[in-house]
Amino acid sequence: MRKLFSVAVFATANAALADLPQIDVKDFKLKTFNNLVDHFNFQDDRKYAQRYWVNDKFFTDPSGPNLIYLCGEYTCSVREDRLYPFMVGASHGARLFVLEHRYYGASQPFDNWSTENLRFLSSEQAMADIAFFLASMNEDLE
Numbered sequence: 001m002r003k004l005f006s007v008a009v010f011a012t013a014n015a016a017l018a019d020l021p022q023i024d025v026k027d028f029k030l031k032t033f034n035n036l037v038d039h040f041n042f043q044d045d046r047k048y049a050q051r052y053w054v055n056d057k058f059f060t061d062p063s064g065p066n067l068i069y070l071c072g073e074y075t076c077s078v079r080e081d082r083l084y085p086f087m088v089g090a091s092h093g094a095r096l097f098v099l100e101h102r103y104y105g106a107s108q109p110f111d112n113w114s115t116e117n118l119r120f121l122s123s124e125q126a127m128a129d130i131a132f133f134l135a136s137m138n139e140d141l142e
Helices: 002-019 084-091 123-139
Strands: 029-036 047-055 066-070 095-099
Touching (some): 029 123, 047 123, 066 084, 066 123, 084 095
Parallel strands (some): 066 095
Antiparallel strands (some): 047 095
16 A cells, blocks of 8 residues: 555655746856844944855746745755745745855855854844745845
């Protein structure tokens, strides 16, 4: 029974995949965004260049959704083997983003990884990076 279920799910996923827009990694443009080093100290206005990629090919309505793919703890890129979320987003007219995690790849807040500098490598700072990034991207639409 389990094998039949797997085949049915695979067939359904393939049928749904055929109905989704096709995504080309070449449609993603690499950019940088000046994000805050410390989101929780309002007297600290230091910023760093955080890399991101954007594809607005399917984004036709400024009130449409934003889909953001978070790369995690590795050097980020738009990968051919991870396009499914973007296909789903494109089917809803979303603006597609890929955001590189702070301290990974070229998104380095500091030139060195001293203990003092690594104190800003936290899940709280990373989540605040996302919120600040999306708020700034939405400002561009106003």
